[in-house]
Amino acid sequence: MPIIIISSDAREIEETIAEKVVEAMDYSRLGDQILADVAAKYQIDPGQLNEAMETIPSLFKKLSARQWRYYLACVEAEVLDRLMADNIVCWGLAAHLYVTGISHVMKVRVLSGNSRGAMEIVEQKGLSLEEVQKRRTGELQQRKKWSLAAYNYDETDLSRYDLVINLDQIDPAEAVKTITGAMEYRKFQVMTYSMKCLSNLALAAKVNGALLKSMADINVQARDGSVVVSTKASARQKRKKIATIKELAGNVEGVSYVEVHVKKHILEKTA
Amino acid sequence: MTKSLEVLLLDDEPIVGRRLKPALDKIGCRVEVFENPKEAVARIDQKEFDIVVTDIRMEEMDGIQVLEHVQKKWPRTKVIIITGYAKMDLAREAMGKGVFDFIAKPFRPDDLRRIIANAAEALGAPIDFSSINDEPVE
Numbered sequence: 001m002p003i004i005i006i007s008s009d010a011r012e013i014e015e016t017i018a019e020k021v022v023e024a025m026d027y028s029r030l031g032d033q034i035l036a037d038v039a040a041k042y043q044i045d046p047g048q049l050n051e052a053m054e055t056i057p058s059l060f061k062k063l064s065a066r067q068w069r070y071y072l073a074c075v076e077a078e079v080l081d082r083l084m085a086d087n088i089v090c091w092g093l094a095a096h097l098y099v100t101g102i103s104h105v106m107k108v109r110v111l112s113g114n115s116r117g118a119m120e121i122v123e124q125k126g127l128s129l130e131e132v133q134k135r136r137t138g139e140l141q142q143r144k145k146w147s148l149a150a151y152n153y154d155e156t157d158l159s160r161y162d163l164v165i166n167l168d169q170i171d172p173a174e175a176v177k178t179i180t181g182a183m184e185y186r187k188f189q190v191m192t193y194s195m196k197c198l199s200n201l202a203l204a205a206k207v208n209g210a211l212l213k214s215m216a217d218i219n220v221q222a223r224d225g226s227v228v229v230s231t232k233a234s235a236r237q238k239r240k241k242i243a244t245i246k247e248l249a250g251n252v253e254g255v256s257y258v259e260v261h262v263k264k265h266i267l268e269k270t271a
Numbered sequence: 272m273t274k275s276l277e278v279l280l281l282d283d284e285p286i287v288g289r290r291l292k293p294a295l296d297k298i299g300c301r302v303e304v305f306e307n308p309k310e311a312v313a314r315i316d317q318k319e320f321d322i323v324v325t326d327i328r329m330e331e332m333d334g335i336q337v338l339e340h341v342q343k344k345w346p347r348t349k350v351i352i353i354t355g356y357a358k359m360d361l362a363r364e365a366m367g368k369g370v371f372d373f374i375a376k377p378f379r380p381d382d383l384r385r386i387i388a389n390a391a392e393a394l395g396a397p398i399d400f401s402s403i404n405d406e407p408v409e
Contacts, residue, residue, distance in 0.1 A: 102359070
């Protein structure tokens with residue numbers, strides 16, 4: 001029942017290695033093809049959803065910060081819900097940034113390097129390694145910015161991963177064997193505690209998505225159906241905001257109790 | 272009639288044993304409760320239990336040491352860890368060392384019964400239990 005989340009500094013490499021792991025382990029795939037389902041389920045424009053996964057909001061873009069957060073929350077809720085199933089390889093959905101603290105999730109980072117193996121993969125995709133390398137530096141900076149803005153987590157920080165594979169040193173076929181071999185470690189096996197952590201995370205993400213549709217500044221923690229929502233509001237709005245949160249969160253399937261903690265808005269504090 | 276599952280339950284908080292023993296008795300387990308890890312280990316030296324349920328943070332000896340002791344003495348015995356200090360690293364360490372399952376407190380006795388049932392099945396001695404709603408174990 002373990003989960004493997006694969007990310008790389010080159011998208012083509014990430015996808016190819018993930019597909020090969022799926023094949024080798026006969027696991028299910030969870031990749032960016034689900035973005036179309038997310039867009040349909042939450043009635044979001046698919047183009048805007050894809051944009052939200054790639055860029056951060058700015059004054060020059062149509063996407064507002066609030067919309068951006070909501071779109072990411074929808075993806076997160078859907079991914080976590082699907083991760084409750086068994087034996088999955090996940091990539092291309094930034095799951096390595098928000099699926100945290102789950103012991104049966106192995107996070108793998110594949111560094112594309114300049115090797116023949118990496119070259120073969122990108123050539124199969126109709127690209128040249130030079131092209132990919134040129135793009136990679138800019139993309140890495142962009143991904144670093146995006147991951148910090150979205151989840152306060154630098155995805156280029158390799159200490160965050162369980163396994164880092166450099167294709168300069170390890171051939172892609174060996175990389176796949178290394179990943180599948182590492183999944184045999186007992187440390188990554190499912191246990192009652194890790195499943196509970198995952199279901200708590202999934203419930204928190206669902207509630208977060210339900211709330212971010214109509215409000216901002218939300219933090220949600222869940223445990224066994226009990227949900228604690230932290231937010232900010234002015235003294236005047238406080239009561240109404242608590243009632244709205246309790247109603248919206250209470251309507252989410254699996255929620256049995258809602259507690260709301262409200263901090264004063266910073267402007268009100270300084271007034 | 273099938274043989275009862277022999278269970279050793281070790282937690283330095285007396286309330287845990289008081290709550291869990293009757294819950295496990297209900298599914299036909301024969302439970303011996305200990306609050307002192309050294310006394311529990313001495314009993315493990317004398318008797319092969321099917322299942323050992325142990326807390327992790329205790330004075331004198333921690334749950335991982337108990338696990339290692341059980342594994343050396345009785346490799347067939349399944350060890351289940353219960354803890355109020357659950358963290359991913361600790362869970363992975365315990366799993367890596369061969370624990371059967373790991374559960375964070377508070378939990379409902381039914382959660383433990385379910386794990387016991389899985390362990391019994393893994394031991395080739397399946398038990399059947401009906402779900403009973405109980406108060407959580409802190």
